[in-house]
Amino acid sequence: MEFSHVSVLLNEAVDGLNIKPEGVYVDGTLGGGGHSYEIAARLFGGGRLIGIDQDAEAIEAAGRRLAEFGDRVRLVKSNFENIEAVLDDLGIDRVDGIILDLGVSSHQLDDESRGFTYRVDAPLDMRMDTDAQLTASDIVNGYSEEEIYRIIRDYGEERFASSIARNICRARKISPVNTTGALVDIIRSSMPAKALSAPGHPAKRTFQALRIACNRELEVLENSLDAMIRRLKPGGRLSIITFHSLEDRIVKTAFKRNENPCICPPSFPVCTCGRRPLGRIITKKPVLPTDEEMEVNPRAKSAKLRVFERT
Numbered sequence: 063m064e065f066s067h068v069s070v071l072l073n074e075a076v077d078g079l080n081i082k083p084e085g086v087y088v089d090g091t092l093g094g095g096g097h098s099y100e101i102a103a104r105l106f107g108g109g110r111l112i113g114i115d116q117d118a119e120a121i122e123a124a125g126r127r128l129a130e131f132g133d134r135v136r137l138v139k140s141n142f143e144n145i146e147a148v149l150d151d152l153g154i155d156r157v158d159g160i161i162l163d164l165g166v167s168s169h170q171l172d173d174e175s176r177g178f179t180y181r182v183d184a185p186l187d188m189r190m191d192t193d194a195q196l197t198a199s200d201i202v203n204g205y206s207e208e209e210i211y212r213i214i215r216d217y218g219e220e221r222f223a224s225s226i227a228r229n230i231c232r233a234r235k236i237s238p239v240n241t242t243g244a245l246v247d248i249i250r251s252s253m254p255a256k257a258l259s260a261p262g263h264p265a266k267r268t269f270q271a272l273r274i275a276c277n278r279e280l281e282v283l284e285n286s287l288d289a290m291i292r293r294l295k296p297g298g299r300l301s302i303i304t305f306h307s308l309e310d311r312i313v314k315t316a317f318k319r320n321e322n323p324c325i326c327p328p329s330f331p332v333c334t335c336g337r338r339p340l341g342r343i344i345t346k347k348p349v350l351p352t353d354e355e356m357e358v359n360p361r362a363k364s365a366k367l368r369v370f371e372r373t
Contacts, residue, residue, distance in 0.1 A: 068096070068362075069093075069096030069163065070163065070303055070359065070361065070362040071349065071355075071362070071365055072096060072097060072100060075097060075303055075367055076097060076101055076104075076161070076301075078299060078301040078344065078345070078367065078369040079158075079159035079161060079301050079369075080159070080299055080371075081101065081105070081159070082109075082158050083105055083106050083107060083109055084105070084106070084107040084108045084109045085105070085110075085157075085158030085159065086109070086110045086112070086154060086158055087109075087110070087111050087112070087157060087160070088145065088149075088159070088160045089101065089113045089114065089160075089161050090145060090160055090162045090286075090290075091142060091162050091163045091164065092113035092114060092120055092124045092137065093115060093117075093120050093124070093163060093167045093169075094120065094124060094127065094167065094168075094169060095113065095120075095123065095127040097161050097163060098111055098113045098127075098128060098135070099127060101159075101161070102131040102134055102135055103131075105131075105134055110134060110136065111128075111134060111135045112136050112138060112148065112149075112154075112157075113135060113137045114138050114139075114140050114142050115139065115140075116139065116140060116141045116191035117167075117192070118139060118192065118193075119169070120167070120169070121137050124137060125137055141191070142282070142286055143285055143286045145160070145286065145289060145290060145293065146289050146293060149293060155293075156293050156294060156295040157294060157298060158294075158295055158299075159294070159298055159299045159300070160293075160298075160299075160301070161300075161301045162300075162301070162302045162303065164279070164283065164302065164304050164305060164309050165304075165305040165306075165309070166273060168361065170190065176188070176189075177198060178273060179242065180242055180245075180246050180269050182242070183243030183244075184241065184242050184243075185242075186198045186199040186202060186239065186241055186242055186244075186245060187199065188269075188272060188273045188277070189276060189277065191277075194277075197276060198273065198275075198276045199238070199239070199240050201272055201275055201276060202230055202234070202239045202245065202272070203238050203240070207227050207230075207231040208227075210226075210227040210230055210231070211223050211224055211228075213271050213272065214226055214227060214271045214272075215271075216271075217271035217275055217280070218268050218269075218270050218271030218272075218274075219267060220267040220268055220271065225252040226249055226253075226268055228252075229248050229251060229252045230245075242269075245265070246265045249265045250264055250265075270306070274308075279309075280308055280309065283309060283312050283313070284316070287312070287313065287316035287317075287320075288319075291320050291340055291341065291370065291372060294341075294372035296372055296373060297371065297372065297373075298371070298372045299344065299370065299371045300372075301369045303365055303366070304365070304366050305364050305365055305366075313368050314368065317343045317368060317370045318343070320339070320370065321339055321341060321342055321370075322339060323337035323338070323339060324337050325337060339373065340373065341371050341373045342371055342373060343368070343369075343370055343371075344371050345367065345368045345369045348366035349367035349368075350365070350366060350367075351365050
C-alpha cells in the first residue's frame with residue numbers, strides 16, 4: 063500500500079519554526095514527509111533536516127518524497143524519545159527547530175493490516191513500530207481487567223470503560239480477542255442503545271486508548287519535551303501539533319514549566335530556587351485549523367498547534 067498522509071496545519075506549523083535557510087531542523091514524526099518537504103524546501107547552503115520515525119514504511123516513503131534534496135536530508139528509524147541519542151550519533155549539539163505531528167498517520171489508519179481502524183476486521187495490532195514487541199492484542203488478552211479499565215478510562219476518556227473491560231475479560235476466557243472486529247463487537251455489546259445511536263463510532267475512544275497504551279504515546283511525549291527544549295539553540299523553536307486533550311495538556315504544561323520553572327512559594331519576595339526560564343511560549347492560545355482545512359481534511363478537526371522558543 064502506498065504511504066499517504068495529509069499534513070495538518072502544514073504552513074502554520076512550519077512557519078512557527080521561523081526557518082533559517084542554513085539552520086538544522088528535526089522532524090520527529092516524519093510520516094509521509096509532508097512537513098519535512100516544506101522545511102527542506104526552505105533550506106540551502108549548510109541547512110540540514112533530520113527526519114525521525116519509528117515506522118519503517120514511513121521512512122521508505124519519505125525517502126522517496128525527499129530524494130530531490132539529496133544530502134540536505136538525513137532519515138533515521140527511531141522514536142523521537144531518542145532524539146538526544148540520534149543527534150549525538152550525528153555529531154549535532156543543538157538545532158534550530160524541532161517539529162512534531164503527533165498521533166496516528168492517515169496511512170496507518172487506512173492500511174487495514176495495521177489494525178488501527180475499527181471500520182474493518184483485521185489483526186488487532188496497532189504498533190507504530192512493527193519491530194516492537196507489544197501489540198494491542200497482547201494488552202486485551204494479557205492485562206488484568208483493572209489495567210484494561212484504567213487504559214480505556216484514562217486514555218480514551220470512555221464513560222463505559224468499566225463494562226467494556228469486564229466484557230473483554232469475559233470474552234477472552236472463551237476465545238482470544240485477536241481481531242479488530244471481535245473487539246468492536248464486544249464494545250458494542252457493552253454500551254446502551256442510546257450511546258450506540260450517538261454520533262461517531264462507538265469503538266473510537268477504546269481504539270484510541272489501546273493505541274496510546276500500545277505505543278506508550280503519552281509517556282514518550284512527556285519524557286521527551288524537556289530534552290527537546292534543551293537541545294534547541296537560542297532562538298530555536300519547538301512546534302507541536304496535538305490531536306486530543308491528553309497530548310495537548312502535556313505540551314501546554316511542559317511549555318509553561320520551561321517558561322516559568324521557579325518553584326519558590328508565592329510568598330517569597332525573590333526567587334531562591336535558582337531555576338531560570340529556558341524560553342517563552344509563542345502561541346499563548348493554540349493555533350487551530352481553518353474551516354477550509356477541516357472541510358478538506360476532517361481529521362484536522364481536533365488538531366492544535368503550540369510553539370515554544372528557546373532563549
